[in-house]
Amino acid sequence: MALRKIILPEKDIPKKWYNIAPDLPRPLDPPLNPETKEPIGPDALAPIFPMGLIEQEVSTERWIDIPEEVLDVLMLWRPSPLCRALNLEKALETPAKIYYKYEGVSPPGSHKPNTAVAQAYYNKKEGVKRIATETGAGQWGSALSFACNLFDIECMVYMVKVSFEQKPYRKSMIETWGGKVVPSPTNLTNAGRAVLKEHPDSTGSLGIAISEAIEDAVGREDTKYALGSVLNHVVTHQSIIGEECLKQFALIGDYPDIVVGCHGGGSNFAGLSFPFAREKMVDGKNIKLLAIEPESCATLTTGDYEYDHGDIAGYTPLLMMYTLGRDFVPPPIHAGGLRYHGAAPLVSLLVKEGVIEVDSCNQLEVFQTAVMFARAEGLIPAPESAHAILGAVREALKCKETGESKSILIGLSGHGHFDMGAYDAYLSGEMG
Amino acid sequence: MALRKIILPEKDIPKKWYNIAPDLPRPLDPPLNPETKEPIGPDALAPIFPMGLIEQEVSTERWIDIPEEVLDVLMLWRPSPLCRALNLEKALETPAKIYYKYEGVSPPGSHKPNTAVAQAYYNKKEGVKRIATETGAGQWGSALSFACNLFDIECMVYMVKVSFEQKPYRKSMIETWGGKVVPSPTNLTNAGRAVLKEHPDSTGSLGIAISEAIEDAVGREDTKYALGSVLNHVVTHQSIIGEECLKQFALIGDYPDIVVGCHGGGSNFAGLSFPFAREKMVDGKNIKLLAIEPESCATLTTGDYEYDHGDIAGYTPLLMMYTLGRDFVPPPIHAGGLRYHGAAPLVSLLVKEGVIEVDSCNQLEVFQTAVMFARAEGLIPAPESAHAILGAVREALKCKETGESKSILIGLSGHGHFDMGAYDAYLSGEMG
Numbered sequence: 001m002a003l004r005k006i007i008l009p010e011k012d013i014p015k016k017w018y019n020i021a022p023d024l025p026r027p028l029d030p031p032l033n034p035e036t037k038e039p040i041g042p043d044a045l046a047p048i049f050p051m052g053l054i055e056q057e058v059s060t061e062r063w064i065d066i067p068e069e070v071l072d073v074l075m076l077w078r079p080s081p082l083c084r085a086l087n088l089e090k091a092l093e094t095p096a097k098i099y100y101k102y103e104g105v106s107p108p109g110s111h112k113p114n115t116a117v118a119q120a121y122y123n124k125k126e127g128v129k130r131i132a133t134e135t136g137a138g139q140w141g142s143a144l145s146f147a148c149n150l151f152d153i154e155c156m157v158y159m160v161k162v163s164f165e166q167k168p169y170r171k172s173m174i175e176t177w178g179g180k181v182v183p184s185p186t187n188l189t190n191a192g193r194a195v196l197k198e199h200p201d202s203t204g205s206l207g208i209a210i211s212e213a214i215e216d217a218v219g220r221e222d223t224k225y226a227l228g229s230v231l232n233h234v235v236t237h238q239s240i241i242g243e244e245c246l247k248q249f250a251l252i253g254d255y256p257d258i259v260v261g262c263h264g265g266g267s268n269f270a271g272l273s274f275p276f277a278r279e280k281m282v283d284g285k286n287i288k289l290l291a292i293e294p295e296s297c298a299t300l301t302t303g304d305y306e307y308d309h310g311d312i313a314g315y316t317p318l319l320m321m322y323t324l325g326r327d328f329v330p331p332p333i334h335a336g337g338l339r340y341h342g343a344a345p346l347v348s349l350l351v352k353e354g355v356i357e358v359d360s361c362n363q364l365e366v367f368q369t370a371v372m373f374a375r376a377e378g379l380i381p382a383p384e385s386a387h388a389i390l391g392a393v394r395e396a397l398k399c400k401e402t403g404e405s406k407s408i409l410i411g412l413s414g415h416g417h418f419d420m421g422a423y424d425a426y427l428s429g430e431m432g
Numbered sequence: 433m434a435l436r437k438i439i440l441p442e443k444d445i446p447k448k449w450y451n452i453a454p455d456l457p458r459p460l461d462p463p464l465n466p467e468t469k470e471p472i473g474p475d476a477l478a479p480i481f482p483m484g485l486i487e488q489e490v491s492t493e494r495w496i497d498i499p500e501e502v503l504d505v506l507m508l509w510r511p512s513p514l515c516r517a518l519n520l521e522k523a524l525e526t527p528a529k530i531y532y533k534y535e536g537v538s539p540p541g542s543h544k545p546n547t548a549v550a551q552a553y554y555n556k557k558e559g560v561k562r563i564a565t566e567t568g569a570g571q572w573g574s575a576l577s578f579a580c581n582l583f584d585i586e587c588m589v590y591m592v593k594v595s596f597e598q599k600p601y602r603k604s605m606i607e608t609w610g611g612k613v614v615p616s617p618t619n620l621t622n623a624g625r626a627v628l629k630e631h632p633d634s635t636g637s638l639g640i641a642i643s644e645a646i647e648d649a650v651g652r653e654d655t656k657y658a659l660g661s662v663l664n665h666v667v668t669h670q671s672i673i674g675e676e677c678l679k680q681f682a683l684i685g686d687y688p689d690i691v692v693g694c695h696g697g698g699s700n701f702a703g704l705s706f707p708f709a710r711e712k713m714v715d716g717k718n719i720k721l722l723a724i725e726p727e728s729c730a731t732l733t734t735g736d737y738e739y740d741h742g743d744i745a746g747y748t749p750l751l752m753m754y755t756l757g758r759d760f761v762p763p764p765i766h767a768g769g770l771r772y773h774g775a776a777p778l779v780s781l782l783v784k785e786g787v788i789e790v791d792s793c794n795q796l797e798v799f800q801t802a803v804m805f806a807r808a809e810g811l812i813p814a815p816e817s818a819h820a821i822l823g824a825v826r827e828a829l830k831c832k833e834t835g836e837s838k839s840i841l842i843g844l845s846g847h848g849h850f851d852m853g854a855y856d857a858y859l860s861g862e863m864g
Binding site for chain 1: 434435436437439441442443504507508509519537538539541578581582600601603604605607608609610803806807809810811812847849850852853855856859
């Protein structure tokens with residue numbers, strides 16, 4: 001009887017977040033004021049974020065204590081399991097050992113609540129009554145609604161319209177936890193109205209929805225804004241994923257040769273890979289860190305490394321990152337969580353410096369892989385996560401060629417229970 | 433930091449199923465031939481079940497070895513977690529300790545694969561190429577599709593029409609694992625055609641779908657039939673739930689005073705409670721075993737204890753059980769898995785003998801409880817499982833009155849990710 005799950009005892013849950021800032025090969029370029037093009041200080045972010053998060057955003061401390069109240073909520077589902085994909089290995093006839101870190105066990109079904117809970121906590125601590133946010137596929141919106149409910153904060157979600165329509169039950173999920181959700185672009189904000197004026201049929205984008213949520217937050221005294229990816233503090237909160245993996249690999253005496261995650265805004269990829277990036281940069285571990293993105297929104301593989309806004313209206317500071325241009329509207333692929341024009345500055349810098357490798361793939365091969373994985377391992381992955389599986393399959397097939405028994409770690413960021421319409425489209429041959 | 437999850441190590445997974453037959457207060461009344469009204473022998477079941485399962489159906493051995501090949505698949509998600517519902521306790525301000533055994537971690541999201549995997553295995557072993565079955569809410573159909581895929585068997589699912597329409601993504605899930613699914617009643621069988629002739633708008637029922645699936649199996653050489661509940665072997669396969677619970681309570685030095693599960697056909701309830709029923713009957717443990725069912729299909733609380741068929745067409749043997757009559761068509765409540773006119777003969781006997789207590793509740797209070805649970809514990813329960821939560825809440829509130837700190841165990845049989853339409857109906861006030 002082969003063991004399949006490496007379970008970290010609850011008491012061994014990481015008690016600190018890992019902040020990669022002090023371990024970077026060079027410091028991050030500072031965010032710039034969009035008007036003056038001068039570096040902005042923490043105060044510039046105060047209208048939209050609570051100070052507790054701003055401090056983390058600019059922190060250069062390697063380790064940040066996770067508050068007890070946050071841990072207490074995370075432990076509703078954490079530590080998340082690390083699983084050996086024995087059936088997938090067999091199906092591929094590969095000598096590689098394939099593991100997946102499964103974040104779909106959280107109530108909203110993805111890695112997103114790792115930061116949503118932390119963000120809700122710091123907002124609550126500073127008396128914030130209401131949080132506005134955007135969501136793509138709905139993973140982030142439902143995670144924030146889940147977290148806000150536990151800290152008794154109102155939650156307002158601007159959901160990218162194409163996902164709102166593709167995934168109606170994400171809306172029900174957000175509402176079950178007490179949040180409010182509207183399809184973006186809306187008529188509720190200047191940013192939304194401007195898009196609708198020019199493109200009445202706009203299917204929306206994360207860039208548009210971010211503009212709407214920021215405008216909402218800035219316009220109300222009781223409201224702050226929350227971002228589900230890209231920013232440093234978000235990435236730091238997600239580090240618990242990779243820190244758990246390190247402990248789990250230690251339990252079984254293995255260590256990954258390759259760590260592969262999907263990349264949209266970067267928080268899932270960074271959360272999984274940054275603890276390994278530390279061991280690569282600081283301890284000289286020989287490890288390949290691989291980010292996979294959709295060809296149709298290939299920010300890291302085809303974008304420019306330059307200052308750009310995080311949103312379409314230009315409300316956010318200018319961030320140094322890989323970008324396709326802030327007005328880029330990706331095609332409505334089913335992996336809605338990967339439809340973002342930019343990338344986390346921290347991930348971008350490590351890609352630029354060669355610490356992280358990148359690759360892309362098309363939607364059809366993603367779903368071929370997703371169905372293969374579902375039939376082998378049982379679990380139906382989110383389309384976003386299936387990008388990472390595909391990256392791992394490619395590596396495992398290389399091992400089959402070379403006969404190498406590499407250990408490959410997949411970041412399985414969420415389940416696909418709210419993406420079955422996309423599976424339907426694939427299985428019925430309607431996917432291009 | 434309060435611990436929330438009691439995790440049983442993989443190596444401690446139960447290696448034997450518990451068969452309650454030898455521990456019953458009196459033997460089961462035998463199934464009868466519908467024509468002759470004489471007891472039937474194992475041979476009568478051979479056209480529809482493989483012999484390995486028929487042997488289990490009539491076995492009086494207390495312990496049955498779980499084959500290695502079955503354990504190997506179960507360990508994709510088992511042992512399942514036993515969780516302490518600390519937030520729910522707090523929300524109810526009860527001194528009771530509330531635990532839930534969570535079966536939603538299986539790939540199909542419910543307890544059903546515990547028996548689906550075993551049934552697929554025994555069919556495969558005897559060379560069966562194709563299995564036909566029925567499904568209500570879709571939990572069983574998706575579980576059997578999942579299991580058949582892993583053992584390379586074709587799977588044909590007759591899905592009760594009202595659920596097929598309420599839960600379209602269950603269909604996609606069945607198809608993702610390679611199964612075929614049709615809304616029942618269909619025009620493919622005599623049983624289906626007979627219903628459609630009389631009620632062209634029939635929303636279907638489990639009784640109808642069972643007739644269709646049996647007719648399909650009997651009519652094809654390569655095909656057997658599989659039932660997801662009611663029968664002894666199914667109930668026995670589910671005993672792994674309660675056996676794991678016993679080990680998990682032992683790990684923390686607690687023991688439940690009350691075990692509460694929802695009841696449809698009986699397999700979930702029996703799987704959870706029979707190991708505790710053994711300790712109640714054999715070891716004299718003082719424990720309340722409580723089955724909760726919907727008022728609109730209150731088989732145990734309002735049905736008659738008598739011989740009846742398991743299906744509408746009368747294809748099955750006559751079983752001694754609580755029944756609302758084989759032609760009873762329950763209203764289309766959202767807890768589709770509880771819409772069954774009969775009850776497992778094993779559960780029925782223990783209810784009749786006073787070992788198990790029963791209660792019922794209406795749909796509105798079920799969803800009130802489901803949303804309260806989701807907001808407290810995060811996890812969104814299946815409507816079926818919410819019946820059990822409601823039963824536990826009632827008991828916890830009694831404890832609040834009396835000041836007793838009882839331990840209450842909920843059988844949380846599945847998640848509600850495919851039931852969000854029902855949550856939508858509740859949250860928008862459209863539920864009667």
